[in-house]
Amino acid sequence: MDDRLSAPAPAAPADIPSLDRLLHAPPFSALIGCYGRSRVGTLLRRQLAALRERALSGTLSRAELTEPALATQLAAALAEDGRSRLRPVFNLTGTVLHTNLGRALLPDEAVQAVARALTAPVSLEFDLVSGRRGERDAVVEELLCELTGAEAATVVNNNAAAVLLALSALAARREVIVSRGELIEIGGSFRLPDIMRQAGTRLIEVGTTNRTHPADYEQAVGERTALLMKVHTSNYLISGFTHAVDIPELQRIAQRAGVPLFADLGSGSLVELGDWQLPREPTVHATLSAGADLVSFSGDKLLGGPQAGVLVGRTELIAALRKHPLKRALRVGKLTLAALEAVLQLYRAPEHLAQRLPTLRLLTRAAATMHAQAVRLRPPLQQALGPGYAVTEAALSSQVGSGAQPVEQLASYGLAIRRLTGPGRTPSLARLEQRLRALPRPVLGRLAEDTLWLDLRCLEEADESAFLAQWAQLR
């Protein structure tokens, strides 16, 4: 039989319906009702132009030109075009507080609080007792003082903003003394010397990269000294022949000089992480009681809350920060305060924290739990990937991330995917990693040593079925 007789003739450009006709046809009116005339018009024009190209190259069939077929294709394009750019992903990188993935996950209590603040007027800067205008910090100040032992507290947009505000308000046109070993750069271009310059502060570096002694600070103190500053070296560790001056000693020097001591804790924890057998991190409470006058830390690192920069310390210092014009520019919104308040409330019952606070829950997951999960997930994953890859269970180590605990690793479990070399043409691991990123909820692992590692620490049991369900869509 002659193929040319049975195969339908390809469609010609003239067979393509006009934009105007389609826009008046019922399935397209329905799309206009949903997406609006202008977007439907724009995407339909694009779709018709692509069809014209294919008609010219003889690869377009008439079956694709029926109204229902065209409308289905357009509906898919409209849905894709309207999809959020802020997509949920599976974080299997092994880094719990991943800055590029939005750091801490918030508890349900915070979600509810944010939803309430989004949909109803709230007493943000309104004192319900006096009926007068209030201070927005009041929403969380009492809680922060209760949890840290501070006299006063204020909140800004992130910890970089907190440091900028503290330096601008307390040390503009004057000098701040910092150890050379603490002149940090944090990912995302937070460099302490740059922030100092921006604040109009003169940086006085003392000591050497590995060793700084009390005398180094004492010799640097002068008439123009505004602050002594200690920075938690959160994303690296200087080890070996080292010496740093601790907070109590710095406090003695600051007191003699008559200037405050400011500590940027970076992550800063409100609880003793050692209580959960986690690597220790200085707590805000301990830093204040050791003698710091002002302490700053992030809301979305170990605290496990929303992005924010928290400043706690002596009343007159916090008052000076509040009066500075930058405070207004760096202030947080009601959503941040609602979420932060809900998270801080959880800290009042520390014995439930490892269950209720997602960050702590993830950090304290038992290796045995993740091992059982790896055993469960390996077969379906192997099946989805096919015989070109080998999936095995693997002991891994995950990290806290966001600068906290740069060296300490947490024993974890996961899956290792390797490409089998054989006669088949199995795509590379780099290609596989791309395909995982193209899943409806992208799966992000870590590619190293010719292996794609999927650390299961951040895949909680509740998300497992959603994780498994989408592997059928691997393209």
Ligand SMILES: *Cc1c(COP(=O)(O)O)cnc(C)c1O
């Ligand atoms: C993370 C960090 C910062 C920056 O905090 P953000 O909340 O990301 O702005 C500043 N200082 C230290 C020591 C940090 O670890």
